[in-house]
Amino acid sequence: MVWIRFILIQNRAGKTRLAKWYMQFDDDEKQKLIEEVHAVVTVRDAKHTNFVEFRNFKIIYRRYAGLYFCICVDVNDNNLAYLEAIHNFVEVLNEYFHNVCELDLVFNFYKVYTVVDEMFLAGEIRETSQTKVLKQLLMLQSLE
Amino acid sequence: MPAVSKGDGMRGLAVFISDIRNCKSKEAEIKRINKELANIRSKFKGDKALDGYSKKKYVCKLLFIFLLGHDIDFGHMEAVNLLSSNKYTEKQIGYLFISVLVNSNSELIRLINNAIKNDLASRNPTFMCLALHCIANVGSREMGEAFAADIPRILVAGDSMDSVKQSAALCLLRLYKASPDLVPMGEWTARVVHLLNDQHMGVVTAAVSLITCLCKKNPDDFKTCISLAVSRLSRIVSSASTDLQDYTYYFVPAPWLSVKLLRLLQCYPPPEDAAVKGRLVECLETVLNKAQEPPKSKKVQHSNAKNAILFETISLIIHYDSEPNLLVRACNQLGQFLQHRETNLRYLALESMCTLASSEFSHEAVKTHIDTVINALKTERDVSVRQRAADLLYAMCDRSNAKQIVSEMLRYLETADYAIREEIVLKVAILAEKYAVDYSWYVDTILNLIRIAGDYVSEEVWYRVLQIVTNRDDVQGYAAKTVFEALQAPACHENMVKVGGYILGEFGNLIAGDPRSSPPVQFSLLHSKFHLCSVATRALLLSTYIKFINLFPETKATIQGVLRAGSQLRNADVELQQRAVEYLTLSSVASTDVLATVLEEMPPFPERESSILAKLKRKKGPGAGSALDDGRRDPSSNDINGGVEPTPSTVSTPSPSADLLGLRAAPPPAAAPVTSGAGNLLVDVFSDGPAAQPSLGPTPEEAFLSELEPPAPESPMALLADPAPAADPGPEDIGPPIPEADELLNKFVCKNNGVLFENQLLQIGVKSEFRQNLGRMYLFYGNKTSVQFQNFSPTVVHPGDLQTQLAVQTKRVAAQVDGGAQVQQVLNIECLRDFLTPPLLSVRFRYGGAPQSLTLKLPVTINKFFQPTEMAAQDFFQRWKQLSLPQQEAQKIFKANHPMDAEVTKAKLLGFGSALLDNVDPNPENFVGAGIIQTKALQVGCLLRLEPNAQAQMYRLTLRTSKEPVSRHLCELLAQQF
Helix, strand or coil: CCCCCEEEEEECCCCEEEEEECCCCCHHHHHHHHHHHHHHHHCCCCCCCCEEEECCEEEEEEEECCEEEEEEEECCCCHHHHHHHHHHHHHHHHHHCCCCCHHHHHHCHHHHHHHHHHHEECCEECCCCHHHHHHHHHHHHHCC | CHHHHCCCCCHHHHHHHHHHHHCCCHHHHHHHHHHHHHHHHHHHHCCCCCCHHHHHHHHHHHHHHHHCCCCCCCCHHHHHHHHCCCCHHHHHHHHHHHHHHHHHCCHHHHHHHHHHHHHHCCCCHHHHHHHHHHHHHHCCHHHHHHHCCHHHHHHHCCCCCHHHHHHHHHHHHHHHHHCHHHCCCCCHHHHHHHHHHCCCHHHHHHHHHHHHHHHHHCCCCCCCHHHHHHHHHHHHHCCCCCCCHHHEECCEECHHHHHHHHHHHCCCCCCCCHHHHHHHHHHHHHHHHHHHCCCCCCCHHHHHHHHHHHHHHHHHHHHHCCCHHHHHHHHHHHHHHCCCCCHHHHHHHHHHHHHHCCCCCCHHHHHCCHHHHHHHHHHCCCHHHHHHHHHHHHHHCCCCCHHHHHHHHHHHHHHCCHHHHHHHHHHHHHHHHHCCCCHHHHHHHHHHHHHHHHHHCCHHHHHHHHHHHHHCHHHHHHHHHHHHHHHCCCCCCHHHHHHHHHHHHHHHHHHCCCHHHCHHHHHHHHHHHHCCCCHHHHHHHHHHHHHHHHHCHHHHHHHHHHHHCHHHHCCCCHHHHHHHHHHHHHHHHCCHHHHHHHCCCCCCCCCCCCHHHHHHHHHHCCCCHHHHCCCCCCHHHHHHHHHHCCCCCCCCCCCHHHHCCCCCCCCCCCCCCCCCHHHHHHCCCCCCCHHHCCCCCCCCHHHHHHCCCCCCCCCCCCCCCCCCCCCCCCHHHCCCCCCCHHHHHHHCCCCCCEEEEECCCEEEEEEEEEECCEEEEEEEEEECCCCCEEEEEEEEECCCCHHHHEEEEECCCCCCECCCCEEEEEEEEEECCCCCCCCEEEEEEEECCEEEEEEEECCCCHHHHEEECCCCHHHHHHHHHHCCCHHHEEEEEEECCCCCCHHHHHHHHHHHCCEECCCCCCCCCCEEEEEEEECCCCEEEEEEEEEEECCCCEEEEEEEECCHHHHHHHHHHHHCCC
16 A cells, blocks of 8 residues: 655754654654664765665655655655655745745744645645645634 | 744744754753753642643643653643643644654543544534544544544535545545554445545545545445546646646646546556546547657756656556557657656666566567666666666566676676675576576576676575586586586685586586596595585585595595595584595495495476575565566477476475485475474474364354454554554555465365465464354464564455455464474454455565565355255255256356265365255265355355266266355355365
8 A cells, every 4th residue: 555654854964853654653663764764865965866765665855955855655656756745845844934944844843743734644645736735824823 | 043033933942942952962951851841840730720822832842852852751631631722723732742642652542532523523624624633643543443433424524624625535544544444435435436526636636545545445336436537637637737726836737636546547457438448548648748748847846747647657558558559658758768867767767667578568669778778787876776777677688688688787797786786696597597598508697697796696596507407418518517617716606616516426427538627637626625615515515525436436535535534524513524424434335336326316306486586586575576577478488498487486495415415314304394303393283193283172152252352452563664554454565365375275175274384484284163153263383494583473364345244353473483483373253244255364574684475365265154954855955946046056067186086075075064965866976965154144055966977077066055156156166176
């Protein structure tokens, strides 16, 4: 069955800025995965593909400044669709935080979860329209 | 601090985060955190009631501390309280805290069910979504039990907001994945399919995911989605680049939705309706056409989105594998990508072409790209791209290009990354064998492999070359000459010594006529390597020496001298010592005739699947087989390359070092059960000897019922490496049953106990008993190796509708199975209604680090729930007549596969479960039986008649039951038994 196993945002130093799990893992296992993903992804350069095999799955990732956005999916899933799903997500963050930077994700970590849930749910892509997502986020922002 | 300046955050939180960031050391951070924890604790415990804002702030701080990696052991109640707030921001933090921490504290779930219920009923879309997201994020069975019934209603309710529908669809999907039994299909399913027509594309996007998941287990219920998906897809791909406004991404209309629709269609065969099919083919063509149009934007986002659809389209075309024109077009398109400047596209094109290569329609088209692919193998910078190139070369290989591909792979091997060397070695070995026109080329290739990458040449590979040389006398002389030459290299790999030693021991005589390779020269060449070799190789060489004594009597004295040397006769290694002693004695006491008999040339090995192929499959894991094991095409290869027929992979590879002479006192442990030690545990628990029987006498019915266990609790996934959710993997999560699964199943139709499966690693035995509609089965898993199995997890899976027909409760077994040990698993089975397919048993474990998986059919067939019924002839005929509708009867006339013995037949029919009625059929040769199949929902009366015709060696079998599928199914099951 095809679905996203987890989404990770990490910086070059390996600090996690977001970890969203769509499968049950215990805390030790999560930590191990985070470290492994970091090790696998950071050694790759710009000439490499944005895909890397990972255990029985694959990681689709893209680097933005010092941040790696990684999505773990099944090996037979559509690489480019997830690669652009990452970009779509980043553009929404950028719009929402007005030129997003790493610190925005640190200080507003609880809002980032809301953005993720609007766009991805249960390991599936929930909403792809940036307009619709941003409208919803602004509406929520206005609530107390 | 950008967040604070925006003025919408919680100031105290921002200050705390800043403090943490400013900490210079880990110690300082811990100190600051402890201070904060003390502060929060005192606030929560204080007399003054906290307002919602403060509570939210502190819970959020706790969450932040948790995310930093610290344990949080309080604050849960405050988080739960936040859920009942009517302020969005407070509720959101409460839900977030619970979603993130729930793993470590599942007790929380019970506390929040009420709050979730209220929010779901609130009619406030924001609150409903928060609650749905929480359920989707947690996705536990408890949640499913509490809410699975409500969510379909919310999903299809006319007045639900679009955003709520989106969340409800995916929430339901998550619950279904976690516990499918809690989400019964119902009238809502038809309405879900119609969400594909929804105006809101976001709703469609979510609904497609849900339908894709549900339809895999219930394809017929969702069949109508095909035409709806096709028309939706057609509208999207034919729309102009800006038509879909919000859903256009870099000039590509709805790329993600298109991809999802195309994936949904891959769950089904091509549409049967000609109009639908025509429309779909048109869509696929449009996508291929658009790929040729100039890009509407130079941005990579544009081309990625467009190509995401293109690759998915190609996947669908390959899935259908029926439109030659589209397949070839797809191939040409991928061919263009092979030289694209984007590494991503080159990678994906190689990957996708690999599957095209296995279609007979596009195989030739793929082959035209061979030079580009070889070039990729040589020049790509990214190892994963090179690996795809190697995969593709392997997939496109056939007799016409095998020599070129093999030699390129060999050349690549010299510089290949260590990570992929072994795989390349296996591939080369397989291709060389499969497409060998003359076997001298094959022998050369394998010896080259050993020369270039000896460390990566596994046992399977060099055993295989020995098998083939042994079996083909036309290549033996060449092989002897070639290994002799190879051994002359000053430094040669130990694997070369092994192969050389074995081959010269068998066929050294074929080159002994040449003075340059006379017997003494052969011997001293081999013996010059002896002392630097490992024990296993030296043992093999000792066997070669004794063979030499037989082949070349002139070497006898020299070799006896070697065997007699203290370093052999008193060798610390018991194996070497034993061989030296035995061989020395044998050569001294046995007459030439005896010697010649004992040391005769090895007989040909039985033809079997190449163990290399099995190894490659294991390396690639389940699912990768299709592109690799091609039983496709090339029937002409049978004579010369018959060895690689894809037959069961259960045979063991003989180890030349262990069994060269068959002289050893005891058979090696893997070959046969031995009488002592670890192997003992494996000696049939199922043999008829009373001592070995576990106490499983007939249980009184009440006790049998009361012992039914509650289902095993849902186990959290321990490892990502296991792709199947532990609780209830769907059939698509496990591999297909092994090829012999049906045959193994058939063995158990008329009996309940026995060995279900056995290979080199594992033995699975079954004991079972059935009463009415209940059954209990004991599975015994025996580890035949001396190494512990890890992550051992056998699971029972119900494909298709089976879970509504048969309930199987399993108990977990220990995740480790020690070498030589056996574990037992108990299954409680309840037949709910009649069923046709048996459940699957999926066994996964790690053996020596390599994942193993195996899928069998569990020997539970409908006849197990037979209750024999005795009746008089008169009653029988009356009932026989009552069941006279044509669809109630199933009949088969078939040839006897076994000797026709009345007693055996009787035993089989009784084992099948029916009563045997004497004096009913006027012809005493015939058999007549009756019984009732007991299921929870209904009982099915069955009558059967079997008419043997000894002269024609045929049977006629007739079944009459009140249910048509049951008649047919029983007839099929039983007919295979005679």
